[in-house]
Amino acid sequence: MRGGGKRPSRGRRARQADERAGEVVEIRGRRVVVRDPEGERVCFLSGERAVVGDRVRWVEARGTGGKLVGVEPRRTALERVDAIGRVQVLAANLGGLIVVTAPVSPPFRAGLLDRYIVTARSAGLDVVIVVNKLDEGVPAEVEEALALRDEVEQLRVSAATGEGLQDLRHALAEWSSDAPWALVGHSGVGKTSLVAALLPERDDIGEIGALSSHWGTGQHTTTRSRLFELPGGGAIVDSPGIRTFAPGRLSSIEVRRFFPGFGTVRCKYRDCRHREGEEGCVADELVPAQLLTSYRRMHDELVAIEERQRP
Ligand SMILES: Nc1nc2c(ncn2[C@@H]2O[C@H](COP(=O)(O)OP(=O)(O)OP(=O)(O)O)[C@@H](O)[C@H]2O)c(=O)[nH]1
Ligand SMILES: [Mg+2]
Ligand SMILES: [Zn+2]
Structure with missing residues (x-):
């Protein structure tokens, strides 16, 4: 999970003269609803992949509304x-x-x-x-x-x-x-x-x-x-509700950086994962038990996913 720098479309093509810019407000199967200052327009995806919030370029397509021709790099x-x-x-x-x-x-x-x-x-x-x-x-x-x-x-x-x-x-x-x-x-x-x-x-x-x-x-x-x-x-x-949520692209070692309640934790080893019984770990003293339990559950789950993905 990273902000920015990703390019979802397959390389940027030369800009067409009649291209217009807009923002995707909804995905409907193979079509997207694009908004620009003039209003909303349904566009065909035509091979591009887009999600809500994407900045896109599109052209008029006779009889079908519009056609998406490019997706801008995502900031987040x-x-x-x-x-x-x-x-x-x-x-x-x-x-x-x-x-x-x-x-x-x-x-x-x-x-x-x-x-x-x-x-x-x-x-x-x-x-x-x-x-x-x-x-x-x-x-x-x-x-x-x-x-x-x-x-x-x-x-x-x-x-x-x-x-x-x-x-x-x-x-x-x-x-x-x-x-x-x-x-x-x-x-x-x-x-x-x-x-x-x-x-x-x-x-x-x-x-x-x-x-x-x-x-x-x-x-x-x-x-x-x-x-x-x-x-x-x-x-x-x-957005649609969900039952479980596993963040994308986040590694198990990164969880401790972002988890609530861990801001002041400095253990003996800098790469401490705050697992139960780890040598020199001060998390048990500094982090409320409920947060620590929740942290360990998320950490261990990501470790399990990483082990499954290992070749
Ligand atoms: N008592 C009470 N009920 C609420 C309140 N807000 C929403 N509800 C009810 O909660 C139920 C679910 O509301 P939704 O707005 O559909 O919930 P959602 O989070 O959009 O659900 P998904 O679309 O399935 O993710 C409905 O029966 C609402 O009437 C509230 O402030 N108080
Ligand atoms: Mg809803
Ligand atoms: Zn620790």
Whole structure:
């Protein structure tokens, strides 16, 4: 997982005279929706690979809308590893991640939060936590988990009652003034509900899940990412919920650099991985047990993936 410098298209061709520049706001199978100052246009991919947030060049194509002819190098890439080990780019050119959580339903998962924090930081993205569904109350153990991660900026809102939304709106306009921020998180936490609440005048936000059809069933209401411009400036990306999340291209040794709670840890050996019982390791003294356990789980999982990939 790295920011910048990647070139997804197969080499840059000479610029055509009639080329126009735009930004991908949605992928629809073999087509993409491209936005430019004149509006939105559906373009054929024609061999190029693009994701939401990509800066692209396209030309008019008679009868079919447009044709994509190039994808610009990405400044950042949000990536994850899928179930069979392939790296998937989820979105390009983001400025940050808004990790959306719910305190009660679906059940709060601190481990997933940590994965997103590490993923964002390792990709050169900012990260904030938004606790939605405040109307359901915040149990003590969730308060504790949030306090342990207070080095990450946190906002509390309710898409249902509107509580905190004005603060979120203002914060988003500022955060995403240079680059879009993506709403990520477990299915059912209310990502699409938040987009709908932030953009009440739009009628194309996409479906909001019925309460019963969510967590546990593996069903995700939102099936593809979509970029929305905010009226007060900035832009956000709604994304499909996920159950597990393995960051792409992050090595096990890098996890400690980005994990919350490890800022002051200096062990006897500089390459200490903070595993249980490691000689001269001070992590047990300095890192709260919950964070250390979560760290070790993520670290060990990446080690296992690395061992599987070794020839
Ligand atoms: N009580 C309460 N329910 C909410 C709130 N926000 C959303 N919900 C409900 O939570 C359920 C899931 O909302 P969605 O917006 O579809 O969740 P999502 O995160 O977009 O889910 P995926 O698209 O599957 O990833 C819906 O039934 C919403 O009505 C809230 O602030 N309070
Ligand atoms: Mg959704
Ligand atoms: Zn250590």
